Amino acid sequence: MSKKNIGAVTAISPIPAFIATVADKEGNSNLITISYGGIVNAIPPMVYMSVRDTRYSYRMLKETGEFVINIPGENLTKETDLCGILSASKVDKWEITKLTRIPASVVKAPMIEECPVNIECVTKHVIALGSHDIFIAEVVATHADEDVLSDNNKVMIEKFKPFAFCYNAQEYWTLNGLIGRYGWMAKEAE
Ligand SMILES: Cc1cc2nc3c(=O)[nH]c(=O)nc-3n(C[C@H](O)[C@H](O)[C@H](O)COP(=O)(O)O)c2cc1C
Numbered sequence: 360m361s362k363k364n365i366g367a368v369t370a371i372s373p374i375p376a377f378i379a380t381v382a383d384k385e386g387n388s389n390l391i392t393i394s395y396g397g398i399v400n401a402i403p404p405m406v407y408m409s410v411r412d413t414r415y416s417y418r419m420l421k422e423t424g425e426f427v428i429n430i431p432g433e434n435l436t437k438e439t440d441l442c443g444i445l446s447a448s449k450v451d452k453w454e455i456t457k458l459t460r461i462p463a464s465v466v467k468a469p470m471i472e473e474c475p476v477n478i479e480c481v482t483k484h485v486i487a488l489g490s491h492d493i494f495i496a497e498v499v500a501t502h503a504d505e506d507v508l509s510d511n512n513k514v515m516i517e518k519f520k521p522f523a524f525c526y527n528a529q530e531y532w533t534l535n536g537l538i539g540r541y542g543w544m545a546k547e548a549e
């Protein structure tokens with residue numbers, strides 16, 4: 360198979376699509392869909408999301424540095440898309456999506472009740488990269504619906520069916536099932 364050079368493209372696929380909630384000092388909150396996000400450190404637990412300064416959410420984020428990463432299931436793909444194409448500069452996304460805000464335990468930003476996993480984050484570093492600023496944050500609390508948790512508190516994705524985003528093709532895809540486990544080849548490698 361011959362390879363074609365398609366240029367300098369951030370073609371890492373898939374990546375997540377989650378809904379981040381943000382709030383300003385007065386407690387006004389907003390929802391923004393993020394696909395430039397993920398894990399960056401284990402101890403302490405740290406995550407990141409990259410946000411353009413043109414987003415309405417950006418001002419709130421800069422003001423409090425706090426946000427919640429809400430992981431949607433397949434049943435929330437429409438809401439996820441809506442939060443990524445509509446801006447709070449024009450509409451109230453809570454009103455339009457009918458998503459329910461519930462208080463977080465540490466941060467000012469609310470959590471989305473309908474999302475089975477909610478990760479509370481406090482920003483430690485902001486770095487301007489060009490088009491986006493990266494917010495690198497410490498995880499201060501994580502919540503999950505009890506029915507998506509295993510007996511030892513691991514999130515079971517088969518229970519809430521998260522989906523993936525392909526940035527390159529601009530598509531949302533479901534995940535197809537378990538095909539291996541971390542370290543499952545260890546015995547064979549001996
Ligand atoms: C699937 C998807 C992923 C997105 N990822 C990001 C992202 O990582 N960073 C960002 O700044 N905007 C991202 N956006 C765009 C924002 O969500 C969008 O501009 C939104 O309307 C901003 O809302 P706000 O103006 O109310 O803050 C994404 C949109 C979609 C649909």
